[in-house]
Amino acid sequence: xxxxxxxxxxxxxxxxxxxxxxxxxxxxxxxxxxxxxxxxxxxxxxxxxxxxxxxxxxxxxxxxxxxxxxxxxxxxxxxxxxxxxxxxxxxxxxxxxxxxxxxxxxxxxxxxxxxxxxxxxxxxxxxxxxxxxxxxxxxxxxxxxxxxxxxxxxxxxxxxxxxxxxxxxxxxxxxxxxxxxxxxxxxxxxxxxxxxxxxxxxxxxxxxxxxxxxxxxxxxxxxxxxxxxxxxxxxxxxxxxxxxxxxxxxxxxxxxxxxxxxxxxxxxxxxxxxxxxxxxxxxxxxxxxxxxxxxxxxxxxxxxxxxxxxxxxxxxxxxxxxxxxxxxxxxxxxxxxxxxxxxxxxxxxxxxxxxxxxxxxxxxxxxxxxxxxxxxxxxxxxxxxxxxxxxxxxxxxxxxxxxxxxxxxxxxxxxxxxxxxxxxxxxxxxxxxxxxxxxxxxxxxxxxxxxxxxxxxxxxxxxxxxxxxxxxxxxxxxxxxxxxxxxxxxxxxxxxxxxxxxxxxxxxxxxxxxxxxxx
Numbered sequence: 001x002x003x004x005x006x007x008x009x010x011x012x013x014x015x016x017x018x019x020x021x022x023x024x025x026x027x028x029x030x031x032x033x034x035x036x037x038x039x040x041x042x043x044x045x046x047x048x049x050x051x052x053x054x055x056x057x058x059x060x061x062x063x064x065x066x067x068x069x070x071x072x073x074x075x076x077x078x079x080x081x082x083x084x085x086x087x088x089x090x091x092x093x094x095x096x097x098x099x100x101x102x103x104x105x106x107x108x109x110x111x112x113x114x115x116x117x118x119x120x121x122x123x124x125x126x127x128x129x130x131x132x133x134x135x136x137x138x139x140x141x142x143x144x145x146x147x148x149x150x151x152x153x154x155x156x157x158x159x160x161x162x163x164x165x166x167x168x169x170x171x172x173x174x175x176x177x178x179x180x181x182x183x184x185x186x187x188x189x190x191x192x193x194x195x196x197x198x199x200x201x202x203x204x205x206x207x208x209x210x211x212x213x214x215x216x217x218x219x220x221x222x223x224x225x226x227x228x229x230x231x232x233x234x235x236x237x238x239x240x241x242x243x244x245x246x247x248x249x250x251x252x253x254x255x256x257x258x259x260x261x262x263x264x265x266x267x268x269x270x271x272x273x274x275x276x277x278x279x280x281x282x283x284x285x286x287x288x289x290x291x292x293x294x295x296x297x298x299x300x301x302x303x304x305x306x307x308x309x310x311x312x313x314x315x316x317x318x319x320x321x322x323x324x325x326x327x328x329x330x331x332x333x334x335x336x337x338x339x340x341x342x343x344x345x346x347x348x349x350x351x352x353x354x355x356x357x358x359x360x361x362x363x364x365x366x367x368x369x370x371x372x373x374x375x376x377x378x379x380x381x382x383x384x385x386x387x388x389x390x391x392x393x394x395x396x397x398x399x400x401x402x403x404x405x406x407x408x409x410x411x412x413x414x415x416x417x418x419x420x421x422x423x424x425x426x427x428x429x430x431x432x433x434x435x436x437x438x439x440x441x442x443x444x445x446x447x448x449x450x451x452x453x454x455x456x457x458x459x460x461x462x463x464x465x466x467x468x469x470x471x472x473x474x475x476x477x478x479x480x481x482x483x484x485x486x487x488x489x490x491x492x493x494x495x496x497x498x499x500x501x502x503x504x505x506x507x508x509x510x511x512x513x514x515x516x517x518x519x
Contacts, residue, residue: 013055020047172488208242209252209260211267219243219250221276222267232278236285239263256376257325262292296321299334307341309362313392320365322372333371336426341365343422344415353414360418363401366394367419370402382406446498451490451506456482468505469494475512483508 213219223230223243230241238259242251252267254260265288270276273284300321304312312320323334344364348357370377370385377384386403390396397415404416411417444462447469451460456477461470471490473483487508494504 013051013058016051018048172484209264211250211252211264211271213248213250213271216248218271222250222270224276224278228278229276229281232281233263233267233285236282237263237266241267258292258296258322261325262288265292293318296324299324303334303338303365307338307361307365309358309365316366316369316389316392316394319369319372319388323368326371331427333368337365337368339426340367340419340422343425344418347418347422348415351414356415359395359397360401360415362394363398363415363419364422366398367402367405367423380406380408382408443498443500447494447504450493450497454486454490456486466500466504468507471506471508473508473510475510478508478510480510483510 213222221229222233222241224232230243233239233241237254238256239252239254239262241263242253244251250267252260252263254263262285266281266285269284269288270281273280297318298321300312300317300319303320304310304317320334320337323337324332326333341361341364345357345361348360353360366385366389368381368385369388370381370383373388374381374384382403382405386399389402390399397413400409400412401415401419403409404411405419405423407420411420444466447462447466448460451457451469451471456473457471458474459472461472462468463470469490471486473486478486487506490508491504491506494500494506498504
């Protein structure tokens with residue numbers, strides 16, 4: 001307990017004692033008795049003495065408690081001071097140890113720096129000695145060889161370049177031979193895989209016709225109750241009717257283009273009529289069949305009339321008209337056949353073949369007729385077409401030209417060659433098969449530009465509709481071995497920079513000419 005509180009407590013006790021004495025005095029004063037006054041005074045004196053004694057006792061106890069508290073606080077402060085001093089001593093010890101470690105490290109670094117400085121001097125001295133030795137050796141080599149450093153360097157590079165070129169040519173030849181040996185097997189594997197992956201896309205392209213319908217609600221009506229309408233349609237037409245989630249579209253799938261066209265006309269008439277049920281499907285199918293057959297025959301007859309060919313068998317005329325609904329690589333086969341016939345006629349006339357002019361035109365018109373029925377008969381369309389024409393009385397020279405136009409057999413007459421040439425011209429000309437004239441010309445120009453950019457190339461010609469490029473080189477600049485490397489480099493660059501159908505053959509031609517004048 002603190003000293004001020006004890007003082008206040010003593011004063012309070014004294015005041016209380018005085019008050020009690022006063023009260024007792026007043027009580028005895030009322031009695032007006034002198035004896036009682038004396039007793040009261042004595043009692044008051046006694047109470048005051050007791051209060052003073054008690055206050056003194058309390059004061060002494062308070063002083064003792066204050067001294068004890070002060071002693072405890074002093075001891076606590078001394079303990080805290082000792083603890084703080086211990087921490088300071090420990091920190092000073094660590095700092096001293098660190099300073100000692102840093103001093104040792106500085107000494108080691110000074111020694112290392114001095115050692116490195118000495119070694120650097122030694123290295124610099126040895127470097128100067130090596131440079132002087134190399135210079136003496138170089139001077140001596142130049143004196144012995146009679147060549148400067150630059151001349152020796154150039155001669156060495158030329159030698160290395162020549163050796164590398166020869167080795168590269170040998171390596172390329174060896175690689176080409178090895179690749180050619182392995183290519184057949186690998187090509188079959190790649191081709192079978194490609195056919196497997198791409199067959200569905202190709203089949204969809206050549207066997208599917210898309211028909212637009214006004215509303216998706218018609219799909220349910222086309223299918224009919226429990227599918228009776230679609231079953232009747234497929235049974236009547238022989239064509240698969242595909243109805244999927246594609247909006248406002250259904251698809252007709254069949255390998256027979258004429259049958260697919262009949263199904264398309266039937267379906268469009270059903271949609272226009274609005275009455276879709278089995279009896280109506282059968283009725284409109286019969287009408288569509290007659291309508292398409294009429295168009296097929298009219299197309300064949302019109303073609304024969306335009307080309308002035310009037311003695312074809314009626315079945316050949318009909319089959320020829322069916323080519324109107326057949327395409328090959330985006331090119332209409334009937335239009336292609338007409339073009340081949342015209343080309344054959346022009347070339348035969350230019351060659352003054354006389355009686356063979358109409359024969360060549362006839363063979364050109366019929367050369368692809370097998371494509372109209374190749375989905376019905378197994379085999380190449382050239383063989384199928386030749387057998388069909390032979391069955392209906394065509395001349396042997398025409399039959400042979402049809403069969404030979406894709407080299408299924410060797411050509412044996414000028415008509416065979418004319419049909420092959422006209423077929424190639426019609427198929428490969430710009431714009432015939434899904435390639436615009438502009439992109440075609442740009443591709444040829446890019447082929448020539450790539451080849452002309454190489455050193456030693458004198459002229460470049462893109463030929464065979466971009467399927468072959470012939471590179472004329474300067475014989476004094478390009479050796480035989482370098483021409484092999486050049487062909488490989490041009491082919492690699494074409495593969496990296498251009499997109500093109502099929503293959504591009506790169507032919508490098510190096511021609512040496514010797515000329516003299518007799519006087």
